[in-house]
Each structure stands twice: as C-alpha cells, then as structure tokens.
Amino acid sequence: MGPLEARVPIVGAGAVSAHGVAWRGLSHTLGSGVCAPEPATELTTSHPGTRAFQLTTLAEPSSMAERRARPLMSRSAVLASMATSAALQDAGWRAPLADVGFYLGVGASGGSVDQLGTMLAASLDAGEFSLERFGDRGLAACNPLFAFQLMNNFTLCNSAIVHGTEGPNAAFFSRGTGTLFALSEAVDALAENDCVRALAGGADSSVYAVTWAELMREGWAERGLVPGEGAALLALAHPTSSARALAFLDYVSVHSARRAAPTVALQSALDALSPPSIDAVVLSAWGPPARDPLAAVVARALRGRPLLDVANGLGESLAASPALAWTVGLDLLCSQDLGRVLIVSAGLDGDLGLVALSAGASP
C-alpha cells in the first residue's frame, strides 16, 4: 500500500451521519464550528447525560426488500444500507449490479437490546441465569434470526441483499484500520479485474448501550471520545474507466503502531507524499490524545494548509469514522477547487491510516 500505480476514479459517494444523508456540504458544516453533540437519545436511559453525534431518525426503507429485511437489520446494517443507496444513486449505478464489488469496515455493535433483554429474561430461573432455560426458552423468546444482527458480516450482507450487489466482497472488522483495508482491497480487486466497479467504506455506531459501556470501561470516554455513528462509501470505477470522475484516489496506506508511533509514521509518509502537492488535510482521530500530536505534525510539515478536524463534528463512529472522513475530503476537493486532499485517520486500534484524493480530468 502507498501510492497507487494507477489513480482510481471516484464516481460517487454516500454518507450518513448526524448531519443527515449527504456528503456534499459536509466539509462546510464541519468547518463552520457550530457542531456540538446532542443528548444521546439511544443512551438516555442507560447512560443519562451522554452527548453524542447520532442520527435522530433513520430513513424509511428504500424498497419492499428493505422493508422486509429491516426488522432483522442491526442499526449499523441500516446505516450501511442508507449509505449504499445514496452511493449507488450518486454514482448513477442501477440494477443489475452483479459486477459491483463491496468492501466494508464493520464493527460489532447494534443488535437490538430489547431482543437481548427478552432472551435473557426468558433464561432466568429464580433470578439466576439458567442454561437449561436458555436452551429451552431463551432464544425461542426472540426472533430466531437475532443472532444475525450480531454477526459482523450481516452489516455488509443485508445491504447486498437489499441493493443487489453481487460482486467480490469482504467485511473487515474495524476499529479504524480495518476500514482502510476495505478500501485497499477494493483498489486491488479493481486492479486485478476481479470487478469493474466497487463500493468501499465503513458503517458502525458507538451510540449503543453495550458498546458505550465497553468504551467507558476501557477509559475512552474519560480521554475525550465522543460517541458517534454513521456510514460512508466511495463508489470506485476501474482505473481505465471513462466514467466522469468526481476525483481520484491516488494513495492508501496503513501504518502499524507496532512498527512506529503514529506521529513518526505520519512524518515519514508526509515526506514521501510530496507536501507541496497537498492543499488541505482532513483529520479523523478518536479524541484529543490521538488528534493533538498528529495535528502538530501536520501543522509543522504543511504550514499554512487548512486542517479540518472532523471528529469535532462527527464524533467517533469506530469502523465508519475513516470512511466518513474520506467523504469530507471528497467534498473539500469538489467544493473548493483544490488539487489534492490528505485524509488522516487514527482509530481506537492505534494504527494510522492515510488516504489521498486528487482532482483531475478523467482519462
């Protein structure tokens, strides 16, 4: 990973965030400095007082197929489906979609807690969890497909079923880096002609009682993580495609924290990226301890270039965060007539992800 042998045309995008179902205008919204987290309605009773960047309402199902599937979809799967619908529409891709690859960073959040409660309640015997009752009545008390809300791949598969994407695919577990691998794999699949077009991105939510409890326990909340949720996808065409491109993907890399500190990795990557070519930077880091040192490196290396910190307006949506940042970068590029935008992401896994988008005419 690193500079791509052939730039990959981005012909559309879809984004779902606390600011609605749109990627165009996101950079302006986030740059205006007026974004603030709202009381987290999903956490009102479990974690009162928590503020988050969350969607107030989910879009109505876009088709009969989705209407049927919706009760079996986790919140992350619904977000993914909304972003898929938006990206397909933005790219002008219509059925049949058998040749569309689909690569998604996914998390483990989102199963219905009401279903979980029902299952557990039916498994209690005199106030104690009973394995016998669990086997006899536990899952029988909830939807038998409940387990599929919890399995990571169904965030991807539900969207594929609803929208009919049938190409090569993979769901990468992600707390940051996995979403970069989804994009990298999509690029490789296009380069190897496994598919002629692909969707790549991420979908996840940390505005979920169980996930938030875990994040609190791990100390992320105390260190400044603000929960968020969303989904975003880039619609990528084959490098030889003559489709009209919004922009081009020209660089994707992941830097393992096992190898070097993120700041060191960012500095060396910036040297290799030719800093003069970068007009703006989008930074998506889970909180101040990750953001501040990276912002300092950017400020030193790219003096005077604007830096947009998207976590301030989107929160941390785990597997979705890097992908949302890519769409913000795309919006910057398209709306401000820039030449090249670098998107830096730092998730909970500690690794660093770098993506560069550039303007330019289609081949």
Place this chain on the structure above:
Amino acid sequence: MSRRRVYVAGLGAVTPLGDTWADSIEPLAQGRTAVAPITAFDVRHFPCGVAAGIQGHFELTSDRRLALAERAAREAWMMAGVEAAPERVGVFIGAESGRASLATLLELARAAGAAHQFDHASFGRKARPLAARVDASSVSPAAVASALAREFRAHGPVETISIACASGAAALVEGTRSVRLGECDVALCGGVGADVDPLMLVGFGRLGALSARGVSCPFDLRRDGFVVGEGAAMVVLSSNPRHAALEVTGIGRSLDAYHLTKPDPDGDGAARAMQQALQDAGRATVDYIQAHGTSTPLNDEVEAKAIRRVFGSSWADIPVSSVKGALGHWVAGAGAIGFLCAAHAVQHGSLFPTANLAEPDPECGLRHVLGRAASLDVHSALVNAFAFGGANACLVLERVN
C-alpha cells in the same frame, strides 16, 4: 500491475481429531468422525446435543479462539521456516467475535433486569461491573490477528475478515492477493472457529440449521443439518518458492445478494465465485474439489448444482469431498481447514473421504470420495466456502511445476 506467484510454505491445524495437522491426517484418511455427544455442559434441552469439539485443553469459560489459532500458527510457521523483515510479514485471519463467559452472561441478565424488556436504566447503572467481566481483548474479532501479529512480529498488513462461514477462505484470498501484489512477502493466513458453546448451539439450533439426528453427513440422502465443530487451520504463504510444493493460483469471491440464511437456489453466487477462481488460475477445470458441504439439505444440493454448472460434463470426472463429515462445521475456520485438505490432496495424492456419506443423494450427484481416502495424481484443486448471508469465497491451488 505485476503479479507474483504465491507459494504455500507451511500448514498447521488443531482439529478434534488431532493436536496438529500432522496428527489429524491419518484419522481423516480413515474416514473417522470427531462428532460426539457434548459433555462439557448440560445440553438436555438444546436442539442438538453433539459436536466435533476439542476436549481437554481448555476451560469452557475461556475464549478458546486464540489458544487454538496460536497452536496451529506455530505448526505452520515452523514448517515454513521463512524469514522476512517484520514489515514484510502480514497476518490475515478469518474470525468472528469471541464469547463472554457464562458468568458474564449471568451478570448481563442481572444488569438488564428480569423484565421482558431490556431495562436500560438498570443496565446503565450496572454496566461498569458487567463490562469489567468482559475482556474486550478476547471478545473482539480482531484479537486473534493482533495476538498472532505480536507473536510472529508481523508489522505488515494485519487484517481480520468476518464473513461468517467464508471467513477463513476469504482470509486466504486476502493473503494471496497481498503477497501477489507485493504488499508483503510472507502471509500468515487462516481461520479459527470455537463455537461449541451454548450460545452458538442454541442460536444455530433455533434456526433449524443443526442436525437433529446428530450426524454430519454432507451430500447424504439422510442429511438434516450441520454439526458444530471447532478448530484452527493456518497457512503460511510466501513469495519465495524455496522448497514449496504448492502454490495458490486462483481466487474468487461473490455475493449471492439473495437471502440471510438460504443460498441462491440456482447456485448462481457460488458458481460465480468458482468461475472467478478458475479464471484467475487460467484453468477450465481441476482434479479435485474440497466442497463446502455442510450437511444441510439445501446447501449441499445447491452446491452440487453449482459445481455441475461450472464444470459442465467434466464434473463426473472430478472427485469431491467435504471435511465437515469428519470435523463438523468450524464456521469462521471452515474454509481454512478445507484449504489444508485440498493442499494434502495436491501434495500427496490422497483425497480424504466425506465421512458418514453412505447414501449419496441423487440431487447431489457428484463423484464423491467414499469410505477411505482415495489415491489419485492430483495437480490442482478447488476449495469452496459459502457463508450465511451469501458471501462466497473460492481458491484454486496447484502443484508447483
């Protein structure tokens, strides 16, 4: 784009029939099955009371994915004897979430209250002690790949692929691609499943996916569902041909985009993944197929239909078997152990039989390997893995010329 050849340098596994891959080979060749009654916990009211579990090594309450994966990876790594700079080593693992212990489940039940609706307020108040009982490092799907990366000093790409029953095969696809495109020189790939636990047994049982008879017999007329198995299978791939006898020449993936639990009845998605892998390998056919073959009525019939469709009239010449009759269904590890069986066939000319397959279903008309291992000069093999949700992954491996 330049494309390097990808060689198989090492294989390792922990299976219910052997502590190592080497130990597992003879029982698999004999057609033995590891499926047995579950004794580790009370299954009297469970929909299925048998499994192909790994006994004796692990506590029921611990997450076993890592222990299984580490042992399999060490065997594969030792066999491979590869050397590479840390930044040129990648790890690609198929894994699903681990499970919290039963003690944590009890805490969860208490925290959520005993009412019929989830008590958010109670849960919130009690969430901290609950969460403290859940070790995120053992529950996260990424925990296995991260731990292996630490042990084997892999500073290259470290990926966790979670697409249910195709995860292990998809991880091999990712590793192959990464070596092929020069993103790393050595890839530790594979999958692990540790699903012989109450949650998974009840979950799959309620779906009606498990065998009520308690027999895993892929493609058999009497098949009535799968049997949960567990284990880990690991492969070391390398760009270095030194001592390599096998190479991965084809990869393919597709989505059914059809149904959450049922395969496309025409086998369209499965067929596309197989065709893509064959095309990638530049082949029209292979000498052997290690099928996904779960022992569920619909899956086996659809897979057989897809194989016949892909290979046309030559299907009758291609031996087919499924290791799930012997080892049960490892879910995230399934495709990886299938790969090892296919590798054994190509390298040693020994085709494992489909254990428990005694009365082949005419609807699953294929050239099945029955009884004991068959001997055949095999130059190439196809590995199939098809998942709940409709994700499919296939690989072609060949003998090195």
